[in-house]
Each structure stands twice: as structure tokens, then as C-alpha cells.
Amino acid sequence: MVDHLTFAEENRERIQAVENSFGPSGKPLYQPSRVLIGEGRLMKQSRRGPQPRVFFLFNDMLVYGSIILNGRWYKNQQIIPLEDIQLEDLEDGIKMRNQWLIRTPRKSFYVAAASCEEKRAWIEHMEECQSRLLQNSGRRPSSAFAVTWIPDQASAICMRCSKKFTVTQRRHHCRKCGFVVCGGCSKNRAVIGHIHPTKKLRVCTICHSGLLTKAQGTTRERGDSTGKMCSDEDEGEEYSEVEVEEQIEDHDPSRWMDSCSTYIYLKPEHLKPQT
Known part of the structure; x- marks a missing residue:
């Protein structure tokens, strides 16, 4: 009983430390049944590179x-339910070693760890937590996933019309295929249900x-599924990590936060001690 109470208190402090590290823009994370398994830094492939x-x-x-x-404060908090994740192990790339693919219905992206051991630990722990979660909930894993975006630097020309990108001829991404395209080839908008059930997204x-x-x-064509014509100024990076101002002066980092990049595995059992 004492071990159970001690773990519960330590776990609560860890989760509250994560909440505080995101400042006022972060969402509340603590729930009595939620356990922080591990933390660390990964290289994430974005449209502008790792x-x-x-x-x-x-x-x-x-x-x-x-x-x-x-590394003591964070922003642009993103939350992904484990039920919706699909992992794919990958060989080393030219720019990213120890990488793997994280697929979700709304966004898919590549990440890389500092070592092969860290990569294996992340993948094994994520899959184990997901398996236990699906087993307990009776849910089936998602079957529809967003495509990964091709990085900006991968193409100097539009991947549809071959026009060269310039300062005025900007790059955009089709949310359906992930291709890098120009504004003229991506004026239309359409609903892509597994990414957003109601919002019209940029498509080529x-x-x-x-x-x-x-x-x-x-089915009969509906008005909200045909897509609409609009200008470049209407584009929003729906799931990009937008630059925002942080108000962090009143937030004190907890002793649980660690500025090192190594993956920290906090609880080997993945479970609270049994009473």
C-alpha cells in the first residue's frame, strides 16, 4: 500500500512537471489513471528538415x-492518442539515422533517436502501451492514416506542373498526397475525413x-465535399508547429524535468504497483 501511494505521488509530480513545462498554452495532462512512462528528445522530420x-x-x-x-521549456504542444498510432521501423536515411515512422489519422511523420538502443526502447514501449490500451478498451486500431509530407527541400519545382519555386512562387503541401506543389496547383479545398471531419483542407x-x-x-455530391477555390492567403498549416509567443515567467520547472537528450524510462513495469 505504501509503495502504491509513493508511486502515485511521484507520478503526479512528473505529470504536473510536464504540464508546467509547456506554460499556459499547454493542455492539462493529469488524470488519476494516467502514467508517465518515459521522456526524451527525438529529431522530427518537418517540412523544413529535421x-x-x-x-x-x-x-x-x-x-x-x-x-x-x-530545453527547460516547451511550446506547440501536440497530443496523440496511442490507439491511433501505427509505427514502422525504417533503415537509416542519408540525413536521419535510427529513424522510424509514426503514422496517425491526422498527421504522419518521421522521427529519429540518438542511438539504436534508444530507438528500440521507444518503439517497444509505445507498442506495449498501445497493445495493453487496446486490449483493455476493446477498441480496434485506426485503419486510415495521413500521408507524410515531402520536405520542402526535396523539390525545387512543383511536383504537379513543374514550375520552379521562387520567393513569390511559394511551396505548399497537398494534404491528400503530401506532394510539394505551387499555389496554382493547390487552389482547391476538400474534406478529408480521417484528418478533419468538417474542415476543408488544401489539396492538389x-x-x-x-x-x-x-x-x-x-453518393450525391454535397456542397461541403466539392472543395472551394481560394487564395494562398487562406492557407493555414493545420497541424504544423506554429511559432507563438510563450508566457513562461510564472512557471517553475520541477525537479523531475531533465535537460539531457537521452530517453529516460521511468517505470519498467508500465503499471502502478498492485495493492
């Missing part, structure tokens, strides 16, 4: 964010035509 991000693995979700202030001309054909072949 960027360091802090990751926190809980028994029911994965949380990550951008690193600021020598080819994907827009395919979505229209599919919709017309299955």
Missing part, C-alpha cells in the same frame, strides 16, 4: 513539442479530381 522535439510517452498517449530555453488538382469522382460514385 528539428529537435521533446517527446513524453504516457500509458495512453504521446505528447511532444518544440524545445526552447535550453489531381487529388481534388479524384476526391470528386469518388464522392460522385458513392
Whole structure:
């Protein structure tokens, strides 16, 4: 009983430390049944290349964010339920070693660890937590996942019309195929249900035509599924890590926060001690 109470208090302090590290922009994370499994830094492939991000693995979700202030504070908090994650082990790339792919219905991206051992630990612990979560909930894992975006630097030309990108000819990404395209080839918007059930997202001309054909072949075409024409100024990076101002002066980092990059495995059993 004493061990159970001690673990519960330590776990609560760890989770509250994670909450505080994201400042006022972060969402509340603590729940009585939630356990912080581990934390560490990974390189995450973004549209502008690999960027360091802090990751926190809980028994029911994965949380990550951008690193600021020598790793003691974080921003742009992202929360992914473990039920919706699919992992794929990958060989080393040219720019990223010890990498793997994290797929989710709303966003998919590559991450890389500092060593092969850390990579294996992350993957094994995530899969173990997910398996236990699905078993206890009776849910099935998601079957629809977002595509990974091709990085900006991977193409100097539009991958649809071959026009060269310039200061005025900006790069955009089709949310359906992930291709780097120009504004002229991505004026249309369409609903992609597994990414966002109601919001119209930027799609390229080819994907827009395919979505229209599919919709017309299955049901009467609805006004909110045809996509709309709009200008570049309307684009929003729906799931990009946007730069925002942080108000962190009143938040004190807890003793549980560690500025090192090594993955810290906090509880080998993945479970609270039994009473």
C-alpha cells in the first residue's frame, strides 16, 4: 500500500512537471489513471528538415513539442492518442539515422533517436502501451492514416506542373498526397475525413479530381465535399508547429524535468504497483 501511494505521488509530480513545462498554452495532462512512462528528445522530420522535439510517452498517449530555453521549456504542444498510432521501423536515411515512422489519422511523420538502443526502447514501449490500451478498451486500431509530407527541400519545382519555386512562387503541401506543389496547383479545398471531419483542407488538382469522382460514385455530391477555390492567403498549416509567443515567467520547472537528450524510462513495469 505504501509503495502504491509513493508511486502515485511521484507520478503526479512528473505529470504536473510536464504540464508546467509547456506554460499556459499547454493542455492539462493529469488524470488519476494516467502514467508517465518515459521522456526524451527525438529529431522530427518537418517540412523544413529535421528539428529537435521533446517527446513524453504516457500509458495512453504521446505528447511532444518544440524545445526552447535550453530545453527547460516547451511550446506547440501536440497530443496523440496511442490507439491511433501505427509505427514502422525504417533503415537509416542519408540525413536521419535510427529513424522510424509514426503514422496517425491526422498527421504522419518521421522521427529519429540518438542511438539504436534508444530507438528500440521507444518503439517497444509505445507498442506495449498501445497493445495493453487496446486490449483493455476493446477498441480496434485506426485503419486510415495521413500521408507524410515531402520536405520542402526535396523539390525545387512543383511536383504537379513543374514550375520552379521562387520567393513569390511559394511551396505548399497537398494534404491528400503530401506532394510539394505551387499555389496554382493547390487552389482547391476538400474534406478529408480521417484528418478533419468538417474542415476543408488544401489539396492538389489531381487529388481534388479524384476526391470528386469518388464522392460522385458513392453518393450525391454535397456542397461541403466539392472543395472551394481560394487564395494562398487562406492557407493555414493545420497541424504544423506554429511559432507563438510563450508566457513562461510564472512557471517553475520541477525537479523531475531533465535537460539531457537521452530517453529516460521511468517505470519498467508500465503499471502502478498492485495493492
